[in-house]
Amino acid sequence: LPSQQFSALTEVLFRFLTEPKEVERFLTQLSDFATMNKISLGPLKNIVKSILLVPNGALKRNLSSEQVRADFIALGLSEEKASYFAEQWKVNSPTLTRLAVGQTLMINQLIDMEWKFGVTAGSSELEKVGSIFLQLKLVIKKGSQMENVYIELTLPQFYSFLHEMERVKTSLESFS
Amino acid sequence: MAALREGEFAALQSLLKAPSRDAVRQLCQECFSSPPAGLGPLAQRACPGLAAGPEEAEQLVSALHNLTRHVVYHGLTRAEDILCLFPENFHQNLKNLLTKIILENISAWRNEAQASQISLPRLVDMDWRVDIKTSSDSISRMAVPTCLLQLKIQEDVALCGNSPVVSAVTVELSKETLDTMLEGLGRIRDQLSAVANK
Numbered sequence: 001l002p003s004q005q006f007s008a009l010t011e012v013l014f015r016f017l018t019e020p021k022e023v024e025r026f027l028t029q030l031s032d033f034a035t036m037n038k039i040s041l042g043p044l045k046n047i048v049k050s051i052l053l054v055p056n057g058a059l060k061r062n063l064s065s066e067q068v069r070a071d072f073i074a075l076g077l078s079e080e081k082a083s084y085f086a087e088q089w090k091v092n093s094p095t096l097t098r099l100a101v102g103q104t105l106m107i108n109q110l111i112d113m114e115w116k117f118g119v120t121a122g123s124s125e126l127e128k129v130g131s132i133f134l135q136l137k138l139v140i141k142k143g144s145q146m147e148n149v150y151i152e153l154t155l156p157q158f159y160s161f162l163h164e165m166e167r168v169k170t171s172l173e174s175f176s
Numbered sequence: 177m178a179a180l181r182e183g184e185f186a187a188l189q190s191l192l193k194a195p196s197r198d199a200v201r202q203l204c205q206e207c208f209s210s211p212p213a214g215l216g217p218l219a220q221r222a223c224p225g226l227a228a229g230p231e232e233a234e235q236l237v238s239a240l241h242n243l244t245r246h247v248v249y250h251g252l253t254r255a256e257d258i259l260c261l262f263p264e265n266f267h268q269n270l271k272n273l274l275t276k277i278i279l280e281n282i283s284a285w286r287n288e289a290q291a292s293q294i295s296l297p298r299l300v301d302m303d304w305r306v307d308i309k310t311s312s313d314s315i316s317r318m319a320v321p322t323c324l325l326q327l328k329i330q331e332d333v334a335l336c337g338n339s340p341v342v343s344a345v346t347v348e349l350s351k352e353t354l355d356t357m358l359e360g361l362g363r364i365r366d367q368l369s370a371v372a373n374k
Contacts, residue, residue, distance in 0.1 A: 062317045100315040106322075110347045113357055115364060125289035127249050132371075134364065135296055140347055149345050151329055152296040155368070161302060162361045168323050169358060171306045172351050175321040 005037055006081050013048065014088055017055055018095045055089060059100050065090040111146065112139040134158050180246070184239035185263050191236065191270060193226050204277050207240035208248070208285055215241055247278055248285045255279060294332060300342060301328040323349045 012033060016026035030048065034041045054075075058068050069086035073079060117134040138149045153161065180188075194200045203222060210218050219233040226233060243261070252258055258275045302325065309320040324346060331341045349357065 060314065060316050062315070097315065097318075101309075101318055101320055103314045104309060104312040104318075104320070106348045106350070107324075108345075108347050110325075110349050110353050110357070113360055115360065117364065117368065120293070123289070123293045125245070125249060125293060126251070126286065128251055129290065131290065132368070133295070138345075138347065140345070149327075149329070150296045151299050151327065153299050157299055158361075158364070158368075161299070162358075162365060164302060164304060165354065165358055165361060168304050168306065168325075168349075169354055172321045172323060172354060175306065175308055175319070176351065 005033075007084060009033060009048075010085055010088055013051060013055075014092050017052070018092055018099070020099065055096065058089065059093075059096055065093070106141075109141045110138060111141050113137070114139075180239055180242055180261075182263075184235070184242060185266060187232070187235035187239040188243070188274070189267060189270065190226060190228050190232055191274075192267065193228065195225060197273060199225055200273060201277050201280075203237075204240055204244060204274070205281060207237055208244035208281070209288065210241065212241070243274075244278060244281075244285065248282065248289055251286075253279075253282060297329045297331050297343075299327060300330045302326065321351065323351075323354055325349060 012026065012029045015029075016022065030044065031041055033039075034044050054068065054071055057063075058071070063071070065086040068089045069082045072082035072085055077085070114137040115135065117132060120129045120131050120133055122129055132155050134153045134155070136151045136153065138151070140147045140149060191200055191203075194203070203225075206218055207215070215237050216234065219237040220230065222228075222237060223230060223233045226236070228236065246261070247258060252261075255275055258278055259271065262271045262274075304323055304325045306321055306323050309318060309322055311317055325348075326344055326346045328342055328344050331343070
């Protein structure tokens with residue numbers, strides 16, 4: 001492949017890697033590339049599949065761009081193209097790493113939190129109450145389903161919860 | 177409005193047969209705390225102490241329950257308010273004793289009523305820990321801190337009676353989620369202080 005087209009193809013590849021959800025767009029861009037350069041789509045797809053294996057493997061093994069370049073050269077790519085790809089890799093690796101970390105297993109991930117608070121005006125046991133209540137709704141992802149958890153807290157509980165969460169934040173910050 | 181019906185005040189006079197003031201006090205507390213369904217067995221337990229028949233005991237227990245609950249419901253805190261609930265011809269000493277006992281217990285009873293009112297499941301405890309993720313199947317080396325939060329939740333007290341059901345929910349929070357959560361909690365705190373200062 002002439003270098004200009006190679007860089008165009010690399011661009012398409014990296015755009016897909018950084019936005020893995022845009023599968024349709026990727027496929028459209030690939031077929032556009034194929035028609036523009038008069039390459040048939042089938043073999044192009046196979047080549048692209050094997051090329052994609054390299055960045056994924058590189059991520060898993062935390063390879064530096066030097067190592068990526070060496071890998072490509074070992075696979076038979078010209079030095080110029082390998083260097084170009086390695087450069088692109090260096091530029092994109094923070095995004096790719098972040099994506100990989102984001103995909104890491106999370107147990108019962110907290111997705112959303114809704115809240116409301118109000119005053120209890122009266123009840124069947126007490127005509128006038130006037131106490132404050134706080135209600136939280138936590139949306140938790142359990143496997144592939146969402147579960148809603150409803151909790152009520154008294155005011156002192158709320159303040160102690162807030163205090164604890166601030167301690168967690170300090171702890172998390174000291175580790176990152 | 178009348179706290180009790182005519183006959184109920186008459187039933188209260190059975191207390192005159194009680195062995196001691198403490199027995200009366202004890203009975204008042206049990207009658208308040210018992211739900212309507214528990215009054216029957218309570219009456220039966222009270223029979224021997226009062227030398228009263230089952231029917232008399234039942235009427236007494238029911239009357240005491242209604243009287244104490246009425247006072248708590250309306251939030252009566254002054255002796256005069258409670259004294260004027262009783263009819264003219266009610267036994268003076270008994271009236272004073274009952275008023276005294278009620279006044280002693282009123283705030284504890286109020287708290288009890290508030291603690292047992294219906295609510296969404298309540299938070300009873302929370303624990304947390306911070307882990308550092310060092311590797312996974314998608315990336316072999318990383319150092320990502322994450323938080324695990326465990327909330328112990330108790331189901332509605334009224335439903336569980338004496339055996340509360342406590343369930344635990346463990347949630348994982350990333351740093352971003354925690355920051356967003358803290359933002360939300362901060363907003364709640366600000367709104368709470370705005371309400372408190374009004």
